Amino acid sequence: MEPAATKGGGRGILRSFRARHAEEAIMHSEGLVTVMRLSQGDMRAAEDALLVAKKLFDSRQFSKALNAARQAESIAITLEERFSGYQKAVKALQIRVADLQRLGLRTEDLEAVLGRAEEKVLAGTWENGAFVPNYLEAMAFLDQAAEQGRTLLMNANAASNRIFLAELAIEALADTPGPRNPKVFAEGATLAMERSLEDATRELALGHVDAAMRIAIGIEARAETLRADFADATVILGRTEAQLAELRGEGIVTERIERQIAFARDMLGRGMIGPALSMSKRLRDDSVALGDVHHRAATGLADAEVLYSRMVREGFHSYEAEAAIKEARHALKEGAYTRTLEHLDRAHAAFARRRNAREALARAIEETRARIQTLSGADFPFLPDVQEVLGRAEREFRQGNYSGSSEDLQIATVLLTQTSKPAVARP
DSSP: OHHHHHHHHHHHHHHHHHHHHHHHHHHHHHHHHHHHHTTTOOOHHHHHHHHHHHHHHHTTOHHHHHHHHHHHHHHHHHHHHHHHHHHHHHHHHHHHHHHHHHTTOOOHHHHHHHHHHHHHHHHOEEETTEEEOOHHHHHHHHHHHHHHHHHHHHHHHHHHHHHHHHHHHHHHHHTOSOOSSHHHHHHHHHHHHHHHHHHHHHHHHTTOHHHHHHHHHHHHHHHHHHHHHHHHHHHHHHHHHHHHHHHHHTTOOOHHHHHHHHHHHHHHHTTOHHHHHHHHHHHHHHHHHHHHHHHHHHHHHHHHHHHHHHHHHTTOOOHHHHHHHHHHHHHHHHTOHHHHHHHHHHHHHHHHHHHHHHHHHHHHHHHHHHHHHHTTTSOOTTHHHHHHHHHHHHHHHHTTOHHHHHHHHHHHHHHHGGGGSOOOOOO
16 A cells, blocks of 8 residues: 555655646746736737636646646747837837938828838737737838838938038028129029029928939039139139230220120129120130231231232222222221221222233233234234334333223224225325
């Protein structure tokens, strides 16, 4: 009996040991669930497992009760970890939303993610036969939204910084030294960019980060370009004015360009930098061209006067050439240098026509003399008359009386035609 008693006593000790361990596990799990319930996490799955453990313990199934208690503990720890991760994901997304709202961005879509994540949690899922909150899928959903928010925030900060730099560039342009009325200059130079800056701010608020960045970069580049253009226009106008002063010292009329320079400076002072720069470059070229055309006009007139004087001494007279030279002098005095060149072209055309006529008359005289020489041995009663008329034509030609020379040459030519008629015997 003793062995039996001993045996029965051993089973009792083991059973008591298992009961004590199961009870301790149940108490530990219950305490853990109670504490974790304070975190507002959903512990119903752990509570259900703990209830199963208690029922098994009451039915004296201590081993199963121990396993159920440990399963309840495992479920509670897992749910706590997942709930903690879920809470961190919610907090991270809330921080992203707050950061984006500080930049004035719309966050309705991200805020809606919080609600949808909570719905996923409540929808739950089955794991190992237990229905648990779906924290994992909700966390993944929140993490994805938080990453999108982080990217948007990073890009939005970059765009915001660009907008700030664009604003500084506009202010730097408005403060450009030089204009007589800085307020008028600033309003004219920056008005369009101020409007573009408003567009960039609006695009950023709407979440159109790329558009806001593109507009801001364009504003900054435009402001810097205009500052450089203002400096270039100022330098070009100053140098052009200095060149015009030199031209005036040479007696060149520069009033037209000076008036346009004043107009260009007025445009520059009113902030119309682009048109002012274009006009200043054109006026610079005009001033160079003015000096060149004056030189050609003055030199051309002097040359024409010398040439005409020499031709007059040679007997050349042309009312058309003389009138053209006179009009050229008048145009040069008025500063109409292009018109001066046009009058000189007329004079040279008259010179050319006169030279051509002279050369043609000279050839005709030579041809007539050659014909006379062929008749020197012939019985030609009008030969002395022809020689006399031709000699008179040659003298008039040398004296520049081309009209009289031409008339005498025509007479000689008519007389020479008599060679084709039968000779008439003299009495």
